[in-house]
Amino acid sequence: MPLRVRLALIAAIGLTLVLLGTGFAFVQLLRANLTATIDASLWSRRHALLATLREQPRIAGSGLPVSALLQSGTQLFTAQGTLAAQSSADVDDTGTAPLLTPGQVSDARGRPLWLTTAHTNAPDPVRVLAFALPPATGDAVGVVSESMAVVDQAVDHVEAGFLFGGPVLVVCGAIAAWLLAGAALRPVERMRRQAASATVHDGDPVLDVPATRDEIAALARTLNAMLGRVGAAFARERTFVANAGHELRTPLSILRTELELAGKPSRTREELIAAVSAAAEETERLVRLTEGLLLLAREQNERFLHPERVAVRAVLEAAVAGFATRAAERHVRLLVDVQPDDLTATWDQDLVRQVVANLVDNALRYGCRTGQGRTAGVIRVTAAGFAGRVALCVQDDGPGFPEDFLPHAFERFSRADTARGPADGGSGLGLSIVELISGVHGGQARVANRPEGGAEVTVEIPEPR
Numbered sequence: 532m533p534l535r536v537r538l539a540l541i542a543a544i545g546l547t548l549v550l551l552g553t554g555f556a557f558v559q560l561l562r563a564n565l566t567a568t569i570d571a572s573l574w575s576r577r578h579a580l581l582a583t584l585r586e587q588p589r590i591a592g593s594g595l596p597v598s599a600l601l602q603s604g605t606q607l608f609t610a611q612g613t614l615a616a617q618s619s620a621d622v623d624d625t626g627t628a629p630l631l632t633p634g635q636v637s638d639a640r641g642r643p644l645w646l647t648t649a650h651t652n653a654p655d656p657v658r659v660l661a662f663a664l665p666p667a668t669g670d671a672v673g674v675v676s677e678s679m680a681v682v683d684q685a686v687d688h689v690e691a692g693f694l695f696g697g698p699v700l701v702v703c704g705a706i707a708a709w710l711l712a713g714a715a716l717r718p719v720e721r722m723r724r725q726a727a728s729a730t731v732h733d734g735d736p737v738l739d740v741p742a743t744r745d746e747i748a749a750l751a752r753t754l755n756a757m758l759g760r761v762g763a764a765f766a767r768e769r770t771f772v773a774n775a776g777h778e779l780r781t782p783l784s785i786l787r788t789e790l791e792l793a794g795k796p797s798r799t800r801e802e803l804i805a806a807v808s809a810a811a812e813e814t815e816r817l818v819r820l821t822e823g824l825l826l827l828a829r830e831q832n833e834r835f836l837h838p839e840r841v842a843v844r845a846v847l848e849a850a851v852a853g854f855a856t857r858a859a860e861r862h863v864r865l866l867v868d869v870q871p872d873d874l875t876a877t878w879d880q881d882l883v884r885q886v887v888a889n890l891v892d893n894a895l896r897y898g899c900r901t902g903q904g905r906t907a908g909v910i911r912v913t914a915a916g917f918a919g920r921v922a923l924c925v926q927d928d929g930p931g932f933p934e935d936f937l938p939h940a941f942e943r944f945s946r947a948d949t950a951r952g953p954a955d956g957g958s959g960l961g962l963s964i965v966e967l968i969s970g971v972h973g974g975q976a977r978v979a980n981r982p983e984g985g986a987e988v989t990v991e992i993p994e995p996r
Contacts, residue, residue: 535712542708546701554693558686565682566658570645573660576675577643580605584664584673604657604677610670612636630659630674639663639672647679655680718747722754729758783817786810836971838995841880843914843921844869850887851912854895862907863899865891870915877995882968883923887912889961890925890988898927898986920974923990931980940978941966965990 583600601607601618609615612633630648631639638644639661646659657676664671718741725738738758740751793806847867858865891910899908911926932940941962962978965988969976974992981987 534716535709538712539705539709543701543705546704547697550693550697550700554690554697558689558693561689562682562686565685566647566679569658569677569679569682570660573658573675573677576602576605577660577662577673580673580675581665602675604675606630606674606676607664608636608672608674610636610640610672615671630657630676631661631672635661636672639674640670655683715747718743718751722751726754726758786814786817836882837879838877838972839880840875841878843874843876843916844872846878846880846883847887847912847914847923850884851891853888854891857895858910861895861899863895864909866909866911868911868913870913874914874916874921876916876921876992878972878992879968882971883992886965886968886990887923887925889965893961893988894925894927894929894986898929898931919996920991920993923992924987926981926985926987928981928983928985931984931986932978934980937978937980941976962988 579602601616603618606617606629607615608629608631612631614629631644635644635646640663644659644661646661647656648659649656656679658679659674659676661672661674664673718739722738738751738754740755741748790806790810793803793810798806844867847869851865851867854865891912894910898910908928911924913924913926915922915924962976966976969990969992972992973995974990976988976990979987979989
């Protein structure tokens with residue numbers, strides 16, 4: 532059901548309930564006020580009747596005045612509850628029908644009695660006030676009454692007004708709600724059409740923001756921000772796919788070339804071994820690149836994280852051990868320092884080892900001093916616990932990062948040395964993977980250049996509470 536229809540129905544139902552409640556309350560209040568007016572009139576007539584009884588002569592034996600002295604709607608009852616006299620003006624209309632029963636007469640002798648009752652000869656109910664007369668009358672009871680016809684007529688007129696005017700108000704309110712909903716939803720419909728026609732190839736789709744400064748304008752701004760993020764994410768993914776394809780093309784081309792050359796019958800055994808070795812090396816590069824791409828593709832899914840309590844020194848030494856041969860060939864010392872020595876942490880140790888391996892690999896490739904035809908230097912892998920966090924740090928004493936590279940260090944396929952390409956062994960994914968792994972652990976990674984020279988990468992991982 533369209534929203535405009537729902538709003539119109541809600542307005543109609545709401546108005547109906549309001550009119551019913553208001554009408555019922557108004558009718559009850561009107562009846563109560565008119566009845567109170569009649570009661571005030573009856574109370575005045577009571578005083579007048581008492582004054583008349585005190586001033587007029589009594590009939591011997593009964594002590595009651597003649598009926599000609601009574602106003603219309605007045606009756607007098609004996610202490611035994613029988614009708615003793617009534618207004619002569621009512622004889623033609625009501626005859627001798629009493630307004631009270633003997634029991635009600637007995638009640639009225641104790642306190643004034645108010646009631647609304649039907650009279651035999653009257654078409655409308657009457658309001659009755661019964662009260663005790665002075666003792667000189669022989670404990671008689673006086674009754675004054677007045678027709679409720681005026682009250683009933685007024686209430687009937689009001690009810691008729693609500694009955695015929697209420698539906699008109701409900702229909703008018705529903706139409707007004709329909710029109711107002713249409714006016715309020717017009718900007719939303721315009722945004723819907725714009726969003727439906729937008730595609731990810733349109734750049735940054737922008738929805739028209741109404742100048743109303745209301746919730747709809749806020750919605751338009753929020754949707755624009757969301758569309759901007761979606762467009763930026765799509766652009767990043769498109770760039771990522773393009774870069775991944777470019778990175779994969781080089782080792783695949785080299786691998787195909789080496790295999791084609793190895794298949795020629797004129798190749799010697801030494802050439803064949805060299806070609807197979809080169810193909811194996813490119814295959815290993817493909818495996819590493821593919822694993823990095825798969826890890827980055829899972830960055831929004833933390834289910835691949837399997838944390839456990841581990842000894843920090845054992846994890847770092849296991850990660851560094853695989854680089855001992857390369858470090859020795861380059862005359863580089865690998866130092867591991869953990870403070871305190873028995874420091875433990877809740878990590879996915881395989882992922883943290885990958886972090887350390889990526890950082891040490893980068894340090895060996897780019898962070899060693901070169902001179903007199905050989906490389907040298909020291910790579911320090913340290914860890915320290917503080918304030919519920921564990922900080923891993925890998926330092927080298929090489930030339931450090933270029934200053935213009937630092938803001939882009941964690942971008943995918945970003946390399947500090949642009950002169951080096953994939954053929955030099957780097958894919959530009961190492962630091963991106965480091966940032967991803969630190970992020971899924973709830974931590975963060977930073978890169979910097981040391982004041983004394985060399986690069987420094989720090990990863991801080993908080994301990995779960």
